[in-house]
Amino acid sequence: MVETRVQRVLGGLLATAFALPLLVLVVRAFADRWRAPALLPQDWGMRGIELAFSGQAAEAFWTSLLVAVVTTAVALVLGWPAARVLGERRLKRPAIAFLLLAMPLLVPPYATGAGLTEWFLRLGLVDTVSGIVLAHLVGVLPYVVVVLLSAFGPEVTALEEMGRASGLAPLQRWRWVTLPAVAPTLAAAAFLGFLVSWSQYGSSLAVGGGRPMLPVVMLPFVRSDPQVAAALALLFLAPAIAALALTARAARSPL
Amino acid sequence: MEARGAARLRAERRRALLAAAPALGVLTLLFGGALAGAARTSLVPLGGEPTLDAWRALYGDPAFADSVRFTLQVTLLSTLLSCALAMLVALVMRRRSVVVRALLSLPVPVPHLLVAVAAVLWLAPGGLADRALGGLPLTLVRDDLGLGVVLVYVYKETPFLVLLLLAAMGEALAAREEAAAVHGASQWQRLRWVVWPAVRTPLVVGGIVVAAFVLGAFEVPLTIGPSYPPTLSEFALQATQGDLLAGEGVAAATLLLTAVASTLLAILAVRLAKDAAGG
Numbered sequence: 166m167v168e169t170r171v172q173r174v175l176g177g178l179l180a181t182a183f184a185l186p187l188l189v190l191v192v193r194a195f196a197d198r199w200r201a202p203a204l205l206p207q208d209w210g211m212r213g214i215e216l217a218f219s220g221q222a223a224e225a226f227w228t229s230l231l232v233a234v235v236t237t238a239v240a241l242v243l244g245w246p247a248a249r250v251l252g253e254r255r256l257k258r259p260a261i262a263f264l265l266l267a268m269p270l271l272v273p274p275y276a277t278g279a280g281l282t283e284w285f286l287r288l289g290l291v292d293t294v295s296g297i298v299l300a301h302l303v304g305v306l307p308y309v310v311v312v313l314l315s316a317f318g319p320e321v322t323a324l325e326e327m328g329r330a331s332g333l334a335p336l337q338r339w340r341w342v343t344l345p346a347v348a349p350t351l352a353a354a355a356f357l358g359f360l361v362s363w364s365q366y367g368s369s370l371a372v373g374g375g376r377p378m379l380p381v382v383m384l385p386f387v388r389s390d391p392q393v394a395a396a397l398a399l400l401f402l403a404p405a406i407a408a409l410a411l412t413a414r415a416a417r418s419p420l
Numbered sequence: 421m422e423a424r425g426a427a428r429l430r431a432e433r434r435r436a437l438l439a440a441a442p443a444l445g446v447l448t449l450l451f452g453g454a455l456a457g458a459a460r461t462s463l464v465p466l467g468g469e470p471t472l473d474a475w476r477a478l479y480g481d482p483a484f485a486d487s488v489r490f491t492l493q494v495t496l497l498s499t500l501l502s503c504a505l506a507m508l509v510a511l512v513m514r515r516r517s518v519v520v521r522a523l524l525s526l527p528v529p530v531p532h533l534l535v536a537v538a539a540v541l542w543l544a545p546g547g548l549a550d551r552a553l554g555g556l557p558l559t560l561v562r563d564d565l566g567l568g569v570v571l572v573y574v575y576k577e578t579p580f581l582v583l584l585l586l587a588a589m590g591e592a593l594a595a596r597e598e599a600a601a602v603h604g605a606s607q608w609q610r611l612r613w614v615v616w617p618a619v620r621t622p623l624v625v626g627g628i629v630v631a632a633f634v635l636g637a638f639e640v641p642l643t644i645g646p647s648y649p650p651t652l653s654e655f656a657l658q659a660t661q662g663d664l665l666a667g668e669g670v671a672a673a674t675l676l677l678t679a680v681a682s683t684l685l686a687i688l689a690v691r692l693a694k695d696a697a698g699g
Contacts, residue, residue, distance in 0.1 A: 177520060179513070179524065183527055183578075189538055189542055189548060190534075204551055204552060243442045247440040247443035247444060248443075249439060250437075250439045257437075268682075269447060269450075272451075272636070272678075272679045272683060275656065275657070279457075279675050280453070281453060281457055283457030283458070302450060306447055383537070384642060384643060387537055387540055401531060405531070
């Protein structure tokens, strides 16, 4: 079926309608003076960026980054074997495993975070990086397993069998056969895991109330100083943009 | 021979279970622990005897009733609008180029909070839309109906649903439509009897996921929602800020209710997805 001109214009308009609203963040972040009713700022400048990178917000940025990296790494190590047996359909009752994976994804993170706080208070984990990592793991681990399991199946098993037949030791086989075969999906799982932890608001607030995390620090600025909020939002958006760029590149050169 | 085969099968099952154990065990411990912790907080106040006070307080609080009504209203509106819009967009988009699809899927990895911030910049009084149009016909930021919250969720979740729908509208479906057209089916008949059965289940499962998400709405209404009524998560936060001792129990009870509702939705979604996959 040939696409008509109307359809093409309609498609382009729809796509723009979804992409355009985010551009306002860029303009607002660099607008030192932007009084109504002007459609463009009167003065451009770095005030927002400077404020965003000073004080509590900078600390929050590094804590968020550390927590996201550690949570993703832990989730990948724990999730790999589970993803493998689920992907190869080797579990007897996979429905139970999938339910266990789906529930933490759909229950509000603020609820799980608040529930964990009851125990974390006793264990001295409240307001610590380890406590926040554990709370984030509730949301990150299921995503990592669900994405990673699609990498495993008969193809990977057959490749490994060939590696075994040609005399590769288990560790070599993992390094030179398994890892390259699942690399694209592994990267996708890692990125999604990072993003889920990075965007986490509810559980960070519940478990790490005294330790600033980027989204928690950003929210009050929406009312008090929109320019700083926009600058922090750009910082917050950076991983998503990187993800998009990587996906676009991966789409152009498969594998 | 057969006995040995069965023994090997059992050993293999055990190995598989052992491999899945670390991830599933940690999840059970953390998620189960979280639910148990919330239940305990709601029943046993800090340094006190077990009591049902927190649950009673919820039951008699008109603000809680308002919060339930508001949360359900926002959830229902967001879910229905996202599903309807996603269906329309998917039908228009199914033969679009990669670039257009990438633009469309841009909001998927963007955090909800960020979309809410951008929405405030556009829609607040004196915001960009206000300036460009010389006044907005309705209030969308901190409005009593929560329309701003609905708008943010529709913007965030529609592309996610579109991706699900497009995945279900593959080459095989196009071939079946072609066949139906050859047999003289009109465009409407093709939509009703060929396309709709293929996309119904992904749309419903996706809709349930969206509903569960909105049910726990927290940072979005904090940014763009009204100060009253609050969503259930906001209600819980306000409880902890209001009364330091009893508030924790009330908050835990509220959050436990949202957790149970979301869990029921998760069970429903997994069952539907399983049925669609053929058992």
